[in-house]
Amino acid sequence: METEPQMMRVRISPTLKAWLREQAKQNCRTMNSEITFRLEMARMGIQQKGRETGAPAAGEALQA
Structure with a gap:
C-alpha cells in the first residue's frame, strides 16, 4: 500500500x-522524476535478478 510521497x-x-x-533534460523529466525513475528501475532489476537466482526479491523475506 503506497502512501503520499515522502521528502528526502x-x-x-x-x-x-x-x-x-x-539525463532529466534529455528525458524531458524533472530532476525528481528522473531520480525516482532510476531508483524504480534499479529496484525492479534487483527483484528480477533475485527471481532468476532463486533468492527472495527485495522485501519478500520480510513477508511471512
Missing part, C-alpha cells in the same frame, strides 16, 4: 548532480 534530502557529488540534470 541526499548529498551527491556535483558531477553526479550535473549528470542527473542532463
Whole structure:
C-alpha cells in the first residue's frame, strides 16, 4: 500500500548532480522524476535478478 510521497534530502557529488540534470533534460523529466525513475528501475532489476537466482526479491523475506 503506497502512501503520499515522502521528502528526502541526499548529498551527491556535483558531477553526479550535473549528470542527473542532463539525463532529466534529455528525458524531458524533472530532476525528481528522473531520480525516482532510476531508483524504480534499479529496484525492479534487483527483484528480477533475485527471481532468476532463486533468492527472495527485495522485501519478500520480510513477508511471512
